[in-house]
Amino acid sequence: MKSELEINKDIIDIMVVIEEKYPELLKYISEMPVKIDEEVDEATKIINLSEYYESLETLLNNYTPNHKSTPSTTEDISTF
Numbered sequence: 273m274k275s276e277l278e279i280n281k282d283i284i285d286i287m288v289v290i291e292e293k294y295p296e297l298l299k300y301i302s303e304m305p306v307k308i309d310e311e312v313d314e315a316t317k318i319i320n321l322s323e324y325y326e327s328l329e330t331l332l333n334n335y336t337p338n339h340k341s342t343p344s345t346t347e348d349i350s351t352f
Contacts, residue, residue: 276314279321286328294339300331 274282290297306324308317 273318276317276321279318279325283321283325283328286325286332290328290332294332294335297331299334302305304328304331325351 287301288341290301304324304327306321312320
């Protein structure tokens, strides 16, 4: 299982791809807020963050086959 730090990095990485290549998806991300309560145990935080990452990944994977990306000046991070 990934650590909280690793999952947060994954979330940041996929957000960068969305912001740079598919900014039109940002409006949907604001409708999918992640709520992490600092008082919950580490395992619950990891589950919540993993679910949020998976929802971002699903959004991106469902959108990209049918749409062209916005031109970017940065190097392609990866394919999700």
